[in-house]
Amino acid sequence: MKKTGMLKKSLTLAAALILVFSVCSVHADGKPEKVTVIYGGSSWLGHYPAWVGIEKGLFKKHGLGVLFQNFYASSGRMGSLVAGDLDVAATGSISAIALMASGSKAFQAFGTPDSYATVEGIIAKENIKSIKDLKGKRIAAPFASSAHVLVLDVLEQNGLDPEKDLTLLNLKVNEMPAAMGSGEIDACAAWTPHFNKLLNMPGNHLLVNDTEFSLFKKYKLGPGPDLLVVRKEFAEKYPNTCQAFVKGYFEAVDMLIDEPEECAKVLVKLTSLDMEDQMAVLKDITWIKGDEQKALMVQPGDFVTGMQQLADFLVKHQQIDEAPKVKAWIAEKMVP
Amino acid sequence: MDTLTNGTKISIQGVTKIFSGKRDEVIALKELSMDVQDGEFIVIVGASGCGKTTLINLVAGFEAPTHGQIILDGQPVTGITPECGMIFQQYALFPWKTVQQNVEFGMKMKRMPQKERQERAARFIDIVGLKGFERSYPHHLSGGMKQRVSIARSLANDPKVLLLDEPFAALDAMTRQVLQEQLVRIYEKHRKTIIFITHSIDEALLLSSRIVVMTARPGRIAQEIVNDLPHPRNADVQLSNRYMELKRTIWDSVQAEVMKSMEVETH
Amino acid sequence: MKIDSTAKSLTISIVSLLIFVTAWELVCRLGFIEPLFMPAPSKILFRAIKMIDNGQLIAHTLASTRRVMVGFMISSLVAIPFGIFLGSSRFFMAVFDPLISLLRPLPSMSWIPLSLLWLGITETQKYSIVFMGSFAPSLLYIIEATKSIDPLLIRAAKNLGASKLDVMREVILPGSLPQIIAGLKVMLGIAWTCIISAELVAAREGLGFMIMNGKEYFQTDTVLLGMVMISITVMIIDVVFRKFERRLLPWTR
Numbered sequence: 001m002k003k004t005g006m007l008k009k010s011l012t013l014a015a016a017l018i019l020v021f022s023v024c025s026v027h028a029d030g031k032p033e034k035v036t037v038i039y040g041g042s043s044w045l046g047h048y049p050a051w052v053g054i055e056k057g058l059f060k061k062h063g064l065g066v067l068f069q070n071f072y073a074s075s076g077r078m079g080s081l082v083a084g085d086l087d088v089a090a091t092g093s094i095s096a097i098a099l100m101a102s103g104s105k106a107f108q109a110f111g112t113p114d115s116y117a118t119v120e121g122i123i124a125k126e127n128i129k130s131i132k133d134l135k136g137k138r139i140a141a142p143f144a145s146s147a148h149v150l151v152l153d154v155l156e157q158n159g160l161d162p163e164k165d166l167t168l169l170n171l172k173v174n175e176m177p178a179a180m181g182s183g184e185i186d187a188c189a190a191w192t193p194h195f196n197k198l199l200n201m202p203g204n205h206l207l208v209n210d211t212e213f214s215l216f217k218k219y220k221l222g223p224g225p226d227l228l229v230v231r232k233e234f235a236e237k238y239p240n241t242c243q244a245f246v247k248g249y250f251e252a253v254d255m256l257i258d259e260p261e262e263c264a265k266v267l268v269k270l271t272s273l274d275m276e277d278q279m280a281v282l283k284d285i286t287w288i289k290g291d292e293q294k295a296l297m298v299q300p301g302d303f304v305t306g307m308q309q310l311a312d313f314l315v316k317h318q319q320i321d322e323a324p325k326v327k328a329w330i331a332e333k334m335v336p
Numbered sequence: 337m338d339t340l341t342n343g344t345k346i347s348i349q350g351v352t353k354i355f356s357g358k359r360d361e362v363i364a365l366k367e368l369s370m371d372v373q374d375g376e377f378i379v380i381v382g383a384s385g386c387g388k389t390t391l392i393n394l395v396a397g398f399e400a401p402t403h404g405q406i407i408l409d410g411q412p413v414t415g416i417t418p419e420c421g422m423i424f425q426q427y428a429l430f431p432w433k434t435v436q437q438n439v440e441f442g443m444k445m446k447r448m449p450q451k452e453r454q455e456r457a458a459r460f461i462d463i464v465g466l467k468g469f470e471r472s473y474p475h476h477l478s479g480g481m482k483q484r485v486s487i488a489r490s491l492a493n494d495p496k497v498l499l500l501d502e503p504f505a506a507l508d509a510m511t512r513q514v515l516q517e518q519l520v521r522i523y524e525k526h527r528k529t530i531i532f533i534t535h536s537i538d539e540a541l542l543l544s545s546r547i548v549v550m551t552a553r554p555g556r557i558a559q560e561i562v563n564d565l566p567h568p569r570n571a572d573v574q575l576s577n578r579y580m581e582l583k584r585t586i587w588d589s590v591q592a593e594v595m596k597s598m599e600v601e602t603h
Numbered sequence: 604m605k606i607d608s609t610a611k612s613l614t615i616s617i618v619s620l621l622i623f624v625t626a627w628e629l630v631c632r633l634g635f636i637e638p639l640f641m642p643a644p645s646k647i648l649f650r651a652i653k654m655i656d657n658g659q660l661i662a663h664t665l666a667s668t669r670r671v672m673v674g675f676m677i678s679s680l681v682a683i684p685f686g687i688f689l690g691s692s693r694f695f696m697a698v699f700d701p702l703i704s705l706l707r708p709l710p711s712m713s714w715i716p717l718s719l720l721w722l723g724i725t726e727t728q729k730y731s732i733v734f735m736g737s738f739a740p741s742l743l744y745i746i747e748a749t750k751s752i753d754p755l756l757i758r759a760a761k762n763l764g765a766s767k768l769d770v771m772r773e774v775i776l777p778g779s780l781p782q783i784i785a786g787l788k789v790m791l792g793i794a795w796t797c798i799i800s801a802e803l804v805a806a807r808e809g810l811g812f813m814i815m816n817g818k819e820y821f822q823t824d825t826v827l828l829g830m831v832m833i834s835i836t837v838m839i840i841d842v843v844f845r846k847f848e849r850r851l852l853p854w855t856r
Contacts, residue, residue, distance in 0.1 A: 075819045082639065095819070102821035104639045138724070140805075144819030169724055170812065171805050179805075184723040318657075320820055398758060418764035428759035432777040432854045441773070442763035473854040493763055 032241040036065045040077040040089035043070075043271045045192065045285055046226030047090055048263070049113050053252035055266035061251075062244035075144065078229070082106040087234045088245060092146055092224040097311045100324035108235060108331035110246070111228040111293045112303055113253060115286040116192070117216060120147060120223075121209030122154065123180070123198045124187035128207065131158040137186035140171035140179060144319070146210075146224020147173070147189035149310070152317045153214050153223060180204060192281055193273060215313070221306035235331055246336050250290030257287050290336040297335045304330060344407075345497060345529045346372040346395060351404035352554075353390050364390040366554035367404070372497075377523055377530045379544035379563075381537060381586065383594045387555025388533045392499050395531060396420045409496065418442060421495030425502045427482040429474040435461060435485050436470040442493030453492075460488040464518065480511035484518070491522070500532045504539070513571060516542055520569050537586050541579055542569060549589045552596065559589045642824040647831065650824040659813075664832050666808040667798050668840075670726070674733025675794040679787055682738055686745025686783075687775050691767070696746070703739055711736025711797035715804055724805045729798065736797030737790050744786030748779035781855060784848050788841065795837055810836075 037059075041047035051068060053059045059066045069086060071077035074095035080086050082104050096109060128134060131154050141148040155162050162168045171179060173194040179185045180198060187207060190198055198204055210222040228249075235242050256263050264278040271278060288296070296303035304326055311323035353365040364387040372378055380388045393399045395406055397416040406413045408420070421442075429438050436457055443453035461470060464484035474482055483503055490498060500519075504512040520543060523530060534540055540547045541563060549559040561582065565573050573579055624644050630636055631643035638646065654660035689696045714735045722728040752775055760774045802811025810829045817825030 073819075075821070078821070095821075098820040098822075099639075102639050102823070104637065104821070106637075106639075140724075143807075143816055167807070169805055169807055170816075171724070175719070175805070178720065179724060182720070182723060184719075321822075396762060398762075416758075416761040418762060420762070422759070422762045424755060424759065426755060428753075428755045430756060430760075430774065430777070432780070432852075441760070441765075444773075445760075445764035445766070445769055475854070489763070 030240045030243075032063050032244045033238040034241045035063060036067060037241060037245055038067045038069055038085070038087045040069050040071050040081060040086040040091075042072055042077070044226075045116060045119075045281060046092075046114055047270070048256060048267055048282075048285075049249055049252040049287075050090065051270045052255055052263045052266060053248045055269070056252065056255060056263075058251045058255070059245065059248040062248045064241065064244050064248060066245070066248075078107070081229060081231055084231065084233075086231065088228070088230050088242075090226050090228050093227045093307055093310065094144060094146055094149060094224050094314070096227050096229060096329075097307065097314060097324065097326070098144065098320055100326065100329050101311070101314075101320040101322060105329075106232055107229050108232050108329050108334070109227050109229050110235075110297070110331040110334035111249075111336070112225055112288055112296060113228060113249075114226055114288060115220070115222065116226075116284060117210035117213075117222050119192035119195055119209075119281070119284045120150065120190070121195065121212075122147075122151060122187055122189045122207040123195070123204050124207040125180075126203055126205050128187060131155065131160070131207065134187060135160060135165050138167045138169060138184070139187045139189070140169045140176060140185045141189040142172055143170040146222065147191060149223040149313070149317075149319075150208075150210060150213055151189045152319075153313070154208055154212055156317075157212075157214060177201065192284065193271070193277065196277075196280070215306055215309050219302060219306040219309065221303065221310070223310070225303070225306075227307075230331060230334060232331075235334060239333070242334050246290070246334060250293075250336055253287050253289060256282070256285075257289070293335050297330055298332050301327070301330075343374055344371050345374040345376070345409065346531075347407040348372075348391075348395070349404050349407065351391075351394060351401045351406065353387070353394060353399070354402045363554040365394075365401075366556055368556055369404075370548065370557060370560075372529060372531065374529055375527045377532065377543060377545040378548060379532045379534060379540040379546075380548045380550060381534060381540045381590060382550035382555070383552050383590065384535060386550045386552040386593070388550055389501055390555065391550075392422075392501050392531060392533055395497070396422045396499055398422075418445070418493060419496045421490035421493055421498050423483070423486050423490055423498070423500045423503045425505050427474070427479075427486045429482055429485055429489075431474050434471050434473055435466060435477070438474070438485055439489045439492050441489060446493075457488075457492055460492040461485075463491070463522065464488040478511075479507050480515060483507065483515060487519070487522070491526070491528075496529065498528050498530045500530065502533050502535070505534070512539075517570055519543065520567075524568055537583055537590065538574065540586070541565065541582055542571075542573065547582075547586060549586060549593070551593050558593055559586075561586060639821060639823055642827060646824045647828050650822075650828050651831075654825075654828070660828070660832065663808055663810050663813045663829070664836055667795075667802065667810040667833075668836055670729045670801070670809065671733055671791070671794045671798050674730040674798070675737055675791060677730065678734045678738045678741055678794075679790075682741040682745055683776075683783065686742045687749055687771050687779070689742070690746045690749025690779075691771055691775055703742060706735075706739040707743065709735070709739075710800075712800040715801065719805060729801050729806070729809075732801035733794050733797045737794045740793060741787065741790045744790065745779070745783050748782035748786060749775050751782055752778040781852055784844075784851065788844060791840065791844070792837060795833055799833070 039050050041050055050066065054066050054068055071080065074092040077089050078091055078095050078099050081089050082099065090113065128137065139151060141151045151168065152162060160166065169185065171188065173190045176188045176190050176194060177197055180188060180201060188198065199206060210216055213223045215221045230242060260279065260282045264275060264282060268275060268278050273281065307326045311326060314320045315323045348368060348370045351365055351368045355362045355364055368391065380391065382388045394401050395413065397413045430441065433441065439457040439461055440453045443456060461467060464487055466481060466484055469477065469481065474485065477485065504515055507515065516539060532543060544563045547561045547563055548557055550556065551558045563582065565578060628643050628645060631638065631641065651660060689699060711732050714732055718728045718731045722731055756774055756778060757770055760770050765773060798809065799811035802809035803815045806812040810832055814826050814829035817829060
């Protein structure tokens with residue numbers, strides 16, 4: 001009885017296993033329900049994997065055609081995503097948190113491709129030696145961006161009030177070199193490649209970079225880490241397509257780590273940098289592999305905890321009204 | 337008669353005016369000559385389109401003659417001159433100025449001190465019988481009142497010559513008569529040299545010291561008649577025999593011109 | 604009778620506004636529209652209360668209003684005499700016509716990069732955007748207005764001894780003033796569009812900044828509140844303008 005029971009049990013188990021395997025294999029090899037994916041990006045380094053994936057045929061290998069749509073600002077890209085014009089995108093997390101705070105459930109996050117703490121920071125005139133010296137000066141930052149958050153944070157760490165103690169101006173990063181050159185502003189917060197350009201200008205020096213950000217000290221989280229997001233309806237309707245995308249995407253991340261030179265050759269088409277500068281930018285980026293994603297996004301989910309802190313920080317600085325529960329926006333199934 | 341001449345005020349010498357359009361030319365006046373003595377009240381009568389308005393515009397300097405010249409007090413007229421005060425059929429009052437400000441306008445242009453011009457304007461407003469309307473704007477006034485403001489505005493500016501281009505044509509008959517009598521009284525009192533244009537023979541006889549009948553296209557002088565009706569004149573003068581006699585003479589002359597101009601038009 | 608009918612049309616206006624707002628609120632409450640795309644009026648109201656409370660709403664509104672008024676005043680003060688001058692001089696009209704024709708089609712936004720280089724990130728730069736956006740169209744309005752003057756009045760003025768300058772000051776200016784004011788009212792609306800675009804760049808206050816920043820944070824209620832504030836401010840300025848107009852044009856009463 002016991003034996004037959006055992007046999008029966010093991011048979012059932014085997015059958016279940018076969019079933020599971022076959023389901024798995026169907027899942028793994030299952031053809032994408034939809035063969036085109038519209039990706040929203042820009043020339044920012046957070047979009048390098050998607051570009052490399054397209055140019056090196058990594059998505060194609062998984063039966064996907066990915067269309068790269070350019071958006072200069074994260075907010076516009078996110079707006080298009082929830083409006084249904086894009087399927088997948090990478091975005092600055094400030095924009096993503098703001099969109100979560102607005103109550104939109106139309107998108108989910110499924111990964112973070114990079115960490116770039118040393119190519120974003122505050123650049124100041126040489127006579128400004130410390131953050132405290134910024135008192136009474138004019139500082140520019142693109143509002144609602146990671147650089148903006150960095151400024152708010154370091155000012156707070158040094159007991160300065162951005163409303164009273166200095167003039168904080170809203171300026172796009174590409175307008176900063178001219179404004180610094182003409183002396184319109186005394187300091188500015190920017191990211192690469194303008195960050196490098198500003199640093200190379202005579203009379204400028206680096207005041208702080210993202211490593212000084214309070215959450216970075218605790219969680220190794222920059223003020224605006226890049227986030228991969230998907231339109232929720234798309235993820236639910238086309239799970240195979242999404243799986244294929246994730247595979248191709250993180251193969252591209254691997255390629256960026258293993259063969260940076262090969263990747264740089266195709267990336268210059270996106271960034272219009274020359275090879276030398278492109279390689280320099282690549283050196284400053286820490287890529288996060290597919291197999292590290294689960295730990296960051298799901299269990300224990302340090303990244304998500306960090307994002308939650310960031311949301312609370314934004315509330316504290318009156319940038320958003322209420323901190324969303326970031327965990328509710330994670331597409332766990334899609335995290336590799 | 338009081339039309340004693342103290343010399344020639346205006347001398348129109350062989351004046352021709354040609355308007356060139358895109359396709360053709362119109363000869364409005366042809367070699368017209370005429371002298372106006374100081375203190376004369378000339379009324380020019382003619383059918384419409386005979387060039388009488390052109391003539392008065394040349395005297396005022398609004399337009400320049402194609403040939404010939406106009407001499408005012410020994411000086412040729414070369415541009416618009418405030419010496420020839422013009423009164424238009426459409427009044428040409430400044431709608432944004434009160435009666436007082438309209439009458440003061442010419443004096444203000446002469447940079448006359450404010451107090452002086454206010455007093456002078458008040459006097460002429462009184463002369464034309466508009467006391468109490470100083471602060472009114474033109475669009476609150478009737479046509480007759482507007483024309484009286486216009487007359488006061490010209491008189492206050494003290495021009496050497498007063499030019500009137502069918503000034504009463506747009507008014508109703510009663511108002512016209514009142515204004516005509518008022519103008520006669522002003523003339524009798526101030527003895528300004530006046531050139532007055534009309535197509536009404538009655539008006540010409542009532543007002544003028546001399547009547548000039550003009551031919552149509554090209555405009556020339558057909559006939560000049562000295563109006564010897566006695567002063568002071570009022571509407572009653574229209575009942576005299578001499579009035580009827582003069583009217584007939586002028587009518588014959590004007591009628592001939594009208595017929596001619598109609599023939600021209602039917603060509 | 605007249606008061607009665609104006610009261611009546613006012614009532615109709617208020618009722619129609621109430622119906623519109625209620626319908627909007629209902630559509631949002633019943634979930635037909637996602638709040639990200641169109642927040643309910645009540646949400647906008649809450650945002651307004653919050654921003655009045657922390658002083659931001661008034662600060663943004665005043666900042667924009669000041670910029671519009673300064674830029675617009677300077678533009679008008681230059682355009683009115685210049686327009687009257689050009690309107691009464693064929694020669695100078697011919698001289699300046701090509702330049703005006705080149706400037707006119709340029710949207711004020713296209714001046715932002717140059718103005719930032721020339722004037723830096725200053726209030727003057729903001730004024731200059733309003734100025735550049737409203738000057739050329741104002742000038743054309745004013746030139747057009749001078750053409751509406753009865754030439755007989757100019758003739759009469761000259762006949763009374765007015766010089767060219769006298770004619771401009773005493774006849775063309777007051778004579779075209781009603782049209783000029785009507786034109787400037789339209790221009791004031793355009794000046795507002797200029798300042799909104801000017802505040803999108805290198806600003807930290809103003810309704811344009813508020814709208815832009817609201818957009819960056821997906822706070823559609825802030826965006827709509829900014830838009831409502833522009834409408835309300837323009838409406839208030841319009842009423843003030845009308846009072847001013849009556850004083851300036853006593854003869855049209």
